[in-house]
Amino acid sequence: MGSIKSVDELIAEAPAFAEMRAEQLEVIAGCARNQTFEGGEQLMREGEEANRFYVIRRGLVALETFVAHRGALTLETIEDGELLGWSWLVPPYRTHLDARAIATTHTVSFDAVCLRGKADADPALGYELMRRFLPVIVERLQATRLRLLDVYGPVAGAEAEG
Amino acid sequence: MRDPMLPLSFRVAAKRRELADTWTLELEPDAGAHDRLGAFAPGQFAMLYAFGSGEVPISVSGGVGGEGPLVHTVRAVGAATRAICAAEPGDSVGVRGPFGNTWPIEEAEGGDVVVVAGGIGLAPLRPAIERLAASRERFGAVTLLYGARSPDEMLFTEELDSWRSAGIAVETIVDSAPAGWSGRVGLVTKLIDEAELSGGHTTALICGPEVMMRFVGAELVQRGVERSRIHISMERNMKCAIGHCGHCQLGPAFICKDGPVFTLAAIEPLMAVREL
Numbered sequence: 001m002g003s004i005k006s007v008d009e010l011i012a013e014a015p016a017f018a019e020m021r022a023e024q025l026e027v028i029a030g031c032a033r034n035q036t037f038e039g040g041e042q043l044m045r046e047g048e049e050a051n052r053f054y055v056i057r058r059g060l061v062a063l064e065t066f067v068a069h070r071g072a073l074t075l076e077t078i079e080d081g082e083l084l085g086w087s088w089l090v091p092p093y094r095t096h097l098d099a100r101a102i103a104t105t106h107t108v109s110f111d112a113v114c115l116r117g118k119a120d121a122d123p124a125l126g127y128e129l130m131r132r133f134l135p136v137i138v139e140r141l142q143a144t145r146l147r148l149l150d151v152y153g154p155v156a157g158a159e160a161e162g
Numbered sequence: 163m164r165d166p167m168l169p170l171s172f173r174v175a176a177k178r179r180e181l182a183d184t185w186t187l188e189l190e191p192d193a194g195a196h197d198r199l200g201a202f203a204p205g206q207f208a209m210l211y212a213f214g215s216g217e218v219p220i221s222v223s224g225g226v227g228g229e230g231p232l233v234h235t236v237r238a239v240g241a242a243t244r245a246i247c248a249a250e251p252g253d254s255v256g257v258r259g260p261f262g263n264t265w266p267i268e269e270a271e272g273g274d275v276v277v278v279a280g281g282i283g284l285a286p287l288r289p290a291i292e293r294l295a296a297s298r299e300r301f302g303a304v305t306l307l308y309g310a311r312s313p314d315e316m317l318f319t320e321e322l323d324s325w326r327s328a329g330i331a332v333e334t335i336v337d338s339a340p341a342g343w344s345g346r347v348g349l350v351t352k353l354i355d356e357a358e359l360s361g362g363h364t365t366a367l368i369c370g371p372e373v374m375m376r377f378v379g380a381e382l383v384q385r386g387v388e389r390s391r392i393h394i395s396m397e398r399n400m401k402c403a404i405g406h407c408g409h410c411q412l413g414p415a416f417i418c419k420d421g422p423v424f425t426l427a428a429i430e431p432l433m434a435v436r437e438l
Binding site for chain 1 (some may be wrong): 315338370374
Protein backbone atom coordinates (compact mmCIF):
# COMPACT_ATOMS: atom_id res chain seq x y z
CA MET A 1 0.00 0.00 0.00
CA GLY A 2 1.42 3.41 -0.93
CA SER A 3 2.05 5.93 1.83
CA ILE A 4 0.09 9.15 1.95
CA LYS A 5 2.20 11.99 0.64
CA SER A 6 2.54 15.31 2.40
CA VAL A 7 1.57 18.52 0.63
CA ASP A 8 5.28 19.42 0.41
CA GLU A 9 5.98 16.17 -1.42
CA LEU A 10 3.05 16.65 -3.78
CA ILE A 11 4.19 20.17 -4.63
CA ALA A 12 7.76 18.99 -5.20
CA GLU A 13 6.46 16.41 -7.71
CA ALA A 14 4.83 19.08 -9.86
CA PRO A 15 7.05 19.90 -12.87
CA ALA A 16 6.64 23.63 -12.21
CA PHE A 17 8.22 23.25 -8.79
CA ALA A 18 10.85 20.65 -9.66
CA GLU A 19 14.15 21.11 -7.86
CA MET A 20 12.94 24.07 -5.86
CA ARG A 21 14.93 24.64 -2.68
CA ALA A 22 13.50 22.75 0.29
CA GLU A 23 13.12 25.84 2.46
CA GLN A 24 11.17 27.62 -0.29
CA LEU A 25 8.97 24.56 -0.82
CA GLU A 26 8.25 24.55 2.87
CA VAL A 27 7.19 28.19 2.73
CA ILE A 28 4.81 27.73 -0.19
CA ALA A 29 3.43 24.50 1.29
CA GLY A 30 2.32 26.62 4.24
CA CYS A 31 -0.20 28.21 1.88
CA ALA A 32 -1.37 24.95 0.28
CA ARG A 33 -3.79 22.10 0.90
CA ASN A 34 -5.22 19.12 -0.94
CA GLN A 35 -8.54 19.71 -2.63
CA THR A 36 -10.65 17.45 -4.82
CA PHE A 37 -13.31 18.57 -7.29
CA GLU A 38 -15.98 16.37 -8.77
CA GLY A 39 -16.73 16.51 -12.50
CA GLY A 40 -18.75 19.67 -13.23
CA GLU A 41 -17.53 21.54 -10.16
CA GLN A 42 -16.17 25.03 -10.65
CA LEU A 43 -12.59 25.79 -9.56
CA MET A 44 -12.54 29.42 -10.69
CA ARG A 45 -15.02 31.90 -12.04
CA GLU A 46 -14.27 34.66 -14.56
CA GLY A 47 -14.01 38.09 -12.98
CA GLU A 48 -13.75 36.96 -9.39
CA GLU A 49 -10.79 37.85 -7.20
CA ALA A 50 -7.81 35.65 -8.14
CA ASN A 51 -7.13 34.36 -4.68
CA ARG A 52 -6.30 30.73 -5.50
CA PHE A 53 -4.24 28.72 -7.95
CA TYR A 54 -3.80 24.98 -8.34
CA VAL A 55 -1.43 22.21 -9.26
CA ILE A 56 -3.49 19.53 -11.00
CA ARG A 57 -2.37 16.22 -9.51
CA ARG A 58 -4.80 14.06 -11.44
CA GLY A 59 -7.82 14.92 -13.55
CA LEU A 60 -8.89 17.31 -16.28
CA VAL A 61 -10.00 20.94 -16.03
CA ALA A 62 -11.56 23.03 -18.79
CA LEU A 63 -10.78 26.73 -19.08
CA GLU A 64 -13.99 28.23 -20.35
CA THR A 65 -15.60 31.47 -21.29
CA PHE A 66 -19.29 32.05 -21.76
CA VAL A 67 -20.40 33.28 -25.17
CA ALA A 68 -23.98 34.42 -25.67
CA HIS A 69 -26.01 31.97 -27.78
CA ARG A 70 -23.12 29.49 -27.80
CA GLY A 71 -22.77 28.63 -24.13
CA ALA A 72 -19.57 27.90 -22.22
CA LEU A 73 -16.77 27.35 -24.75
CA THR A 74 -13.62 25.50 -23.78
CA LEU A 75 -10.47 27.41 -24.70
CA GLU A 76 -7.99 24.95 -23.28
CA THR A 77 -7.79 21.99 -20.94
CA ILE A 78 -5.35 21.65 -18.06
CA GLU A 79 -4.26 18.23 -16.89
CA ASP A 80 -1.99 16.17 -14.67
CA GLY A 81 1.06 18.03 -13.42
CA GLU A 82 0.06 21.40 -14.85
CA LEU A 83 -0.47 24.72 -13.11
CA LEU A 84 -3.90 26.31 -13.18
CA GLY A 85 -4.13 30.03 -12.56
CA TRP A 86 -1.66 32.87 -12.88
CA SER A 87 -3.97 35.89 -12.55
CA TRP A 88 -3.03 36.02 -8.87
CA LEU A 89 0.42 37.27 -9.96
CA VAL A 90 -0.81 40.15 -12.08
CA PRO A 91 -2.73 43.20 -10.84
CA PRO A 92 -5.66 43.72 -10.56
CA TYR A 93 -5.67 40.05 -9.50
CA ARG A 94 -8.89 39.08 -11.27
CA THR A 95 -9.56 35.65 -12.75
CA HIS A 96 -9.74 35.78 -16.56
CA LEU A 97 -11.64 32.56 -17.30
CA ASP A 98 -13.92 30.01 -15.74
CA ALA A 99 -12.24 26.75 -14.72
CA ARG A 100 -14.43 23.67 -14.43
CA ALA A 101 -13.47 20.10 -13.60
CA ILE A 102 -14.42 17.80 -16.47
CA ALA A 103 -13.70 14.68 -14.44
CA THR A 104 -12.91 14.11 -10.77
CA THR A 105 -9.81 16.24 -10.27
CA HIS A 106 -7.33 16.07 -7.42
CA THR A 107 -5.37 19.23 -6.84
CA VAL A 108 -3.01 20.98 -4.54
CA SER A 109 -4.84 24.22 -3.92
CA PHE A 110 -2.87 27.34 -2.99
CA ASP A 111 -4.03 30.37 -1.06
CA ALA A 112 -2.63 32.94 -3.48
CA VAL A 113 -3.16 35.89 -1.15
CA CYS A 114 -1.07 34.14 1.51
CA LEU A 115 1.63 33.31 -1.03
CA ARG A 116 1.66 36.81 -2.52
CA GLY A 117 2.25 38.16 0.97
CA LYS A 118 5.17 35.81 1.48
CA ALA A 119 6.61 36.67 -1.93
CA ASP A 120 6.34 40.41 -1.19
CA ALA A 121 8.20 39.86 2.06
CA ASP A 122 10.85 37.65 0.47
CA PRO A 123 11.84 38.89 -3.01
CA ALA A 124 14.03 35.80 -3.58
CA LEU A 125 10.93 33.64 -3.20
CA GLY A 126 8.96 36.06 -5.37
CA TYR A 127 11.63 35.89 -8.09
CA GLU A 128 11.67 32.09 -7.89
CA LEU A 129 7.90 31.93 -8.29
CA MET A 130 7.98 34.30 -11.27
CA ARG A 131 10.76 32.21 -12.81
CA ARG A 132 8.54 29.15 -12.56
CA PHE A 133 5.26 30.73 -13.65
CA LEU A 134 6.63 32.73 -16.57
CA PRO A 135 7.41 29.66 -18.76
CA VAL A 136 3.85 28.45 -18.20
CA ILE A 137 2.45 31.81 -19.29
CA VAL A 138 4.77 31.92 -22.31
CA GLU A 139 3.90 28.36 -23.31
CA ARG A 140 0.17 29.09 -23.17
CA LEU A 141 0.64 32.34 -25.09
CA GLN A 142 2.59 30.49 -27.77
CA ALA A 143 -0.02 27.72 -27.94
CA THR A 144 -2.75 30.34 -28.29
CA ARG A 145 -0.85 32.08 -31.10
CA LEU A 146 -0.42 28.83 -32.98
CA ARG A 147 -4.07 27.95 -32.62
CA LEU A 148 -4.94 31.41 -33.97
CA LEU A 149 -3.23 30.31 -37.19
CA ASP A 150 -6.02 27.76 -37.60
CA VAL A 151 -3.54 25.41 -39.25
CA TYR A 152 -6.08 22.62 -39.75
CA GLY A 153 -8.47 24.92 -41.59
CA PRO A 154 -8.75 25.09 -45.37
CA VAL A 155 -5.82 26.87 -47.01
CA ALA A 156 -6.80 29.52 -49.54
CA GLY A 157 -5.45 28.58 -52.96
CA ALA A 158 -4.39 25.11 -51.87
CA GLU A 159 -5.34 22.21 -54.04
CA ALA A 160 -3.56 19.08 -52.94
CA GLU A 161 -5.15 17.69 -49.80
CA GLY A 162 -5.43 14.18 -48.55
CA MET B 163 6.95 -0.26 -69.58
CA ARG B 164 3.92 1.73 -68.50
CA ASP B 165 4.08 5.45 -69.16
CA PRO B 166 4.03 7.08 -65.66
CA MET B 167 2.44 10.19 -67.16
CA LEU B 168 -0.56 8.29 -68.52
CA PRO B 169 -3.53 8.17 -66.15
CA LEU B 170 -5.37 4.87 -65.96
CA SER B 171 -9.11 4.85 -65.75
CA PHE B 172 -10.61 3.89 -62.40
CA ARG B 173 -14.23 3.95 -61.30
CA VAL B 174 -15.62 5.16 -58.00
CA ALA B 175 -16.85 1.97 -56.33
CA ALA B 176 -17.96 3.55 -53.06
CA LYS B 177 -17.95 6.93 -51.42
CA ARG B 178 -18.24 7.99 -47.80
CA ARG B 179 -18.56 11.46 -46.37
CA GLU B 180 -16.04 11.91 -43.55
CA LEU B 181 -16.44 15.62 -42.77
CA ALA B 182 -18.38 18.52 -44.24
CA ASP B 183 -15.73 18.99 -46.95
CA THR B 184 -13.94 15.63 -46.91
CA TRP B 185 -14.79 12.37 -48.64
CA THR B 186 -13.27 8.93 -48.81
CA LEU B 187 -13.44 7.31 -52.24
CA GLU B 188 -12.87 3.67 -53.05
CA LEU B 189 -11.56 3.29 -56.57
CA GLU B 190 -11.64 0.13 -58.64
CA PRO B 191 -9.73 -0.16 -61.92
CA ASP B 192 -11.56 -0.36 -65.18
CA ALA B 193 -11.10 -3.73 -66.86
CA GLY B 194 -7.42 -4.46 -67.35
CA ALA B 195 -6.12 -1.31 -65.74
CA HIS B 196 -5.14 -2.86 -62.41
CA ASP B 197 -2.57 -5.13 -64.02
CA ARG B 198 -0.69 -2.10 -65.11
CA LEU B 199 -0.74 -0.19 -61.83
CA GLY B 200 1.68 -1.28 -59.08
CA ALA B 201 0.66 -1.90 -55.50
CA PHE B 202 0.68 1.13 -53.23
CA ALA B 203 2.52 1.14 -49.90
CA PRO B 204 1.71 3.27 -46.80
CA GLY B 205 2.94 6.81 -47.34
CA GLN B 206 2.83 6.77 -51.14
CA PHE B 207 0.57 8.93 -53.23
CA ALA B 208 -1.32 8.86 -56.50
CA MET B 209 -2.06 11.61 -58.95
CA LEU B 210 -5.84 11.68 -59.20
CA TYR B 211 -7.24 13.23 -62.34
CA ALA B 212 -10.72 14.71 -62.40
CA PHE B 213 -11.27 14.82 -66.14
CA GLY B 214 -11.77 18.38 -67.26
CA SER B 215 -10.83 19.88 -63.89
CA GLY B 216 -7.25 18.91 -63.16
CA GLU B 217 -4.90 16.53 -61.44
CA VAL B 218 -3.84 16.50 -57.78
CA PRO B 219 -1.52 14.42 -55.61
CA ILE B 220 -3.44 12.49 -52.95
CA SER B 221 -1.88 10.02 -50.50
CA VAL B 222 -3.40 6.59 -50.17
CA SER B 223 -5.55 6.19 -47.08
CA GLY B 224 -6.24 2.51 -47.66
CA GLY B 225 -6.06 -0.34 -50.15
CA VAL B 226 -2.30 -0.68 -49.90
CA GLY B 227 -0.49 -3.81 -51.01
CA GLY B 228 -2.77 -4.18 -53.99
CA GLU B 229 -5.54 -5.65 -51.84
CA GLY B 230 -9.02 -4.37 -52.43
CA PRO B 231 -9.92 -1.03 -53.88
CA LEU B 232 -7.57 1.93 -53.83
CA VAL B 233 -8.73 4.28 -51.07
CA HIS B 234 -8.19 8.04 -50.98
CA THR B 235 -9.50 10.58 -48.53
CA VAL B 236 -9.86 13.93 -50.21
CA ARG B 237 -10.69 17.38 -48.93
CA ALA B 238 -12.51 19.63 -51.37
CA VAL B 239 -10.42 22.79 -51.42
CA GLY B 240 -9.92 23.59 -55.09
CA ALA B 241 -11.37 22.89 -58.52
CA ALA B 242 -9.85 19.42 -58.96
CA THR B 243 -10.47 18.18 -55.41
CA ARG B 244 -14.02 19.53 -55.53
CA ALA B 245 -14.60 17.60 -58.76
CA ILE B 246 -13.10 14.42 -57.27
CA CYS B 247 -15.26 14.74 -54.17
CA ALA B 248 -18.31 15.28 -56.35
CA ALA B 249 -17.69 12.03 -58.26
CA GLU B 250 -20.41 9.47 -57.64
CA PRO B 251 -20.19 5.67 -57.71
CA GLY B 252 -19.67 4.61 -61.30
CA ASP B 253 -17.94 7.84 -62.33
CA SER B 254 -14.44 7.70 -63.78
CA VAL B 255 -11.30 9.13 -62.20
CA GLY B 256 -7.82 9.01 -63.72
CA VAL B 257 -5.08 7.51 -61.56
CA ARG B 258 -1.31 7.64 -61.90
CA GLY B 259 1.04 6.05 -59.39
CA PRO B 260 2.18 4.75 -57.04
CA PHE B 261 4.62 7.59 -56.41
CA GLY B 262 7.04 8.48 -53.66
CA ASN B 263 8.59 6.64 -50.77
CA THR B 264 6.94 5.01 -47.78
CA TRP B 265 6.60 5.22 -44.01
CA PRO B 266 9.49 3.19 -42.49
CA ILE B 267 7.33 0.66 -40.68
CA GLU B 268 9.63 -2.36 -40.88
CA GLU B 269 12.60 -0.28 -39.69
CA ALA B 270 10.57 0.69 -36.63
CA GLU B 271 10.13 -2.91 -35.47
CA GLY B 272 11.41 -3.64 -31.99
CA GLY B 273 11.10 -0.06 -30.76
CA ASP B 274 8.38 2.33 -29.68
CA VAL B 275 6.40 4.14 -32.34
CA VAL B 276 4.66 7.45 -31.96
CA VAL B 277 2.35 8.59 -34.73
CA VAL B 278 1.38 12.26 -34.68
CA ALA B 279 -1.39 13.44 -36.98
CA GLY B 280 -2.94 16.85 -37.47
CA GLY B 281 -6.26 17.40 -39.23
CA ILE B 282 -6.53 15.59 -42.53
CA GLY B 283 -2.94 14.43 -41.99
CA LEU B 284 -4.44 11.35 -40.37
CA ALA B 285 -5.44 10.07 -43.81
CA PRO B 286 -1.92 9.42 -45.17
CA LEU B 287 -1.01 7.81 -41.84
CA ARG B 288 -4.02 5.50 -41.79
CA PRO B 289 -2.41 2.66 -43.80
CA ALA B 290 0.67 2.86 -41.57
CA ILE B 291 -1.46 2.69 -38.42
CA GLU B 292 -3.34 -0.30 -39.88
CA ARG B 293 0.01 -2.03 -40.46
CA LEU B 294 1.14 -1.27 -36.91
CA ALA B 295 -2.15 -2.60 -35.54
CA ALA B 296 -1.95 -5.74 -37.67
CA SER B 297 1.48 -6.68 -36.35
CA ARG B 298 1.27 -4.97 -33.00
CA GLU B 299 3.50 -7.55 -31.26
CA ARG B 300 6.51 -6.51 -33.34
CA PHE B 301 6.66 -3.06 -31.74
CA GLY B 302 7.11 -1.64 -28.26
CA ALA B 303 4.65 1.02 -27.16
CA VAL B 304 2.60 2.36 -30.07
CA THR B 305 0.89 5.70 -29.60
CA LEU B 306 -1.28 7.78 -31.89
CA LEU B 307 -1.60 11.46 -31.03
CA TYR B 308 -4.26 13.19 -33.10
CA GLY B 309 -5.05 16.89 -33.17
CA ALA B 310 -8.03 18.30 -35.02
CA ARG B 311 -9.64 21.67 -35.48
CA SER B 312 -12.79 20.73 -33.54
CA PRO B 313 -14.59 17.58 -32.40
CA ASP B 314 -16.73 17.71 -35.57
CA GLU B 315 -13.62 17.69 -37.73
CA MET B 316 -12.00 14.53 -36.41
CA LEU B 317 -11.47 11.90 -39.08
CA PHE B 318 -12.03 8.15 -38.77
CA THR B 319 -13.55 8.33 -35.29
CA GLU B 320 -14.76 4.74 -35.42
CA GLU B 321 -11.32 3.54 -36.41
CA LEU B 322 -9.76 5.37 -33.48
CA ASP B 323 -11.67 2.97 -31.23
CA SER B 324 -10.69 -0.10 -33.23
CA TRP B 325 -7.03 0.98 -33.09
CA ARG B 326 -7.36 1.31 -29.30
CA SER B 327 -8.72 -2.25 -29.22
CA ALA B 328 -5.69 -3.38 -31.23
CA GLY B 329 -3.34 -2.12 -28.50
CA ILE B 330 -2.53 1.35 -29.77
CA ALA B 331 -2.72 4.16 -27.21
CA VAL B 332 -4.82 6.81 -28.91
CA GLU B 333 -4.97 10.36 -27.53
CA THR B 334 -6.89 13.19 -29.15
CA ILE B 335 -7.06 16.94 -28.74
CA VAL B 336 -8.89 19.72 -30.55
CA ASP B 337 -8.08 23.38 -31.16
CA SER B 338 -11.50 24.53 -30.03
CA ALA B 339 -14.60 22.88 -28.69
CA PRO B 340 -18.26 23.66 -28.24
CA ALA B 341 -20.07 23.58 -24.92
CA GLY B 342 -20.34 20.08 -23.53
CA TRP B 343 -17.11 18.70 -24.99
CA SER B 344 -15.39 16.59 -22.37
CA GLY B 345 -12.11 15.90 -24.15
CA ARG B 346 -8.88 17.82 -24.33
CA VAL B 347 -8.49 21.25 -25.90
CA GLY B 348 -5.09 22.59 -26.94
CA LEU B 349 -2.19 21.96 -29.28
CA VAL B 350 -1.27 18.44 -30.39
CA THR B 351 2.23 19.01 -28.95
CA LYS B 352 0.60 18.89 -25.52
CA LEU B 353 -0.13 15.20 -26.08
CA ILE B 354 3.53 14.28 -26.53
CA ASP B 355 3.91 13.92 -22.78
CA GLU B 356 1.38 11.08 -23.02
CA ALA B 357 3.53 9.01 -25.35
CA GLU B 358 5.82 6.30 -24.10
CA LEU B 359 9.11 7.20 -25.76
CA SER B 360 12.26 5.17 -25.35
CA GLY B 361 14.52 7.92 -26.66
CA GLY B 362 16.84 6.54 -29.30
CA HIS B 363 14.64 3.52 -29.99
CA THR B 364 11.54 5.51 -30.82
CA THR B 365 10.36 6.05 -34.37
CA ALA B 366 8.03 8.97 -35.02
CA LEU B 367 5.71 9.34 -38.01
CA ILE B 368 4.21 12.80 -38.44
CA CYS B 369 1.73 14.19 -40.93
CA GLY B 370 -0.19 17.45 -40.83
CA PRO B 371 0.25 21.12 -41.61
CA GLU B 372 3.94 21.97 -41.98
CA VAL B 373 4.01 24.39 -39.05
CA MET B 374 2.51 21.73 -36.82
CA MET B 375 5.08 19.16 -37.96
CA ARG B 376 7.87 21.62 -37.24
CA PHE B 377 6.75 22.15 -33.65
CA VAL B 378 6.01 18.45 -33.09
CA GLY B 379 9.47 17.56 -34.43
CA ALA B 380 11.11 20.06 -32.08
CA GLU B 381 9.17 18.70 -29.11
CA LEU B 382 10.10 15.11 -29.95
CA VAL B 383 13.76 16.06 -30.21
CA GLN B 384 13.41 17.65 -26.76
CA ARG B 385 12.08 14.31 -25.54
CA GLY B 386 15.16 12.53 -26.85
CA VAL B 387 13.92 11.14 -30.15
CA GLU B 388 16.68 11.17 -32.76
CA ARG B 389 16.17 13.45 -35.75
CA SER B 390 17.02 10.54 -38.06
CA ARG B 391 14.08 8.58 -36.61
CA ILE B 392 11.52 11.35 -36.94
CA HIS B 393 9.74 10.98 -40.28
CA ILE B 394 7.48 13.62 -41.71
CA SER B 395 5.37 13.66 -44.84
CA MET B 396 5.90 16.85 -46.80
CA GLU B 397 3.39 18.39 -49.11
CA ARG B 398 4.20 20.57 -52.08
CA ASN B 399 2.61 21.30 -55.39
CA MET B 400 3.38 18.02 -57.17
CA LYS B 401 2.65 18.05 -60.90
CA CYS B 402 4.54 15.39 -62.85
CA ALA B 403 5.20 13.24 -59.73
CA ILE B 404 8.38 11.79 -61.25
CA GLY B 405 10.91 14.52 -60.54
CA HIS B 406 10.97 16.13 -63.99
CA CYS B 407 8.93 19.30 -63.76
CA GLY B 408 10.43 20.82 -60.60
CA HIS B 409 7.12 22.13 -59.22
CA CYS B 410 7.66 20.35 -55.91
CA GLN B 411 11.35 21.10 -55.61
CA LEU B 412 12.48 22.01 -52.10
CA GLY B 413 16.13 22.98 -52.32
CA PRO B 414 17.95 19.92 -53.66
CA ALA B 415 15.00 17.62 -52.94
CA PHE B 416 12.04 16.74 -55.10
CA ILE B 417 9.15 16.00 -52.77
CA CYS B 418 7.52 13.68 -55.31
CA LYS B 419 10.45 11.36 -55.90
CA ASP B 420 12.78 11.85 -52.90
CA GLY B 421 9.79 12.03 -50.53
CA PRO B 422 7.11 12.69 -49.58
CA VAL B 423 8.46 11.09 -46.38
CA PHE B 424 11.66 12.67 -45.10
CA THR B 425 13.56 12.42 -41.85
CA LEU B 426 13.64 15.54 -39.77
CA ALA B 427 17.44 15.37 -40.01
CA ALA B 428 17.18 15.73 -43.79
CA ILE B 429 14.36 18.23 -44.10
CA GLU B 430 14.79 20.48 -41.05
CA PRO B 431 17.54 22.62 -42.64
CA LEU B 432 15.35 23.14 -45.71
CA MET B 433 12.26 23.99 -43.66
CA ALA B 434 14.25 26.82 -42.10
CA VAL B 435 14.94 28.43 -45.50
CA ARG B 436 12.16 30.95 -45.99
CA GLU B 437 12.82 31.40 -49.70
CA LEU B 438 11.87 27.76 -50.24
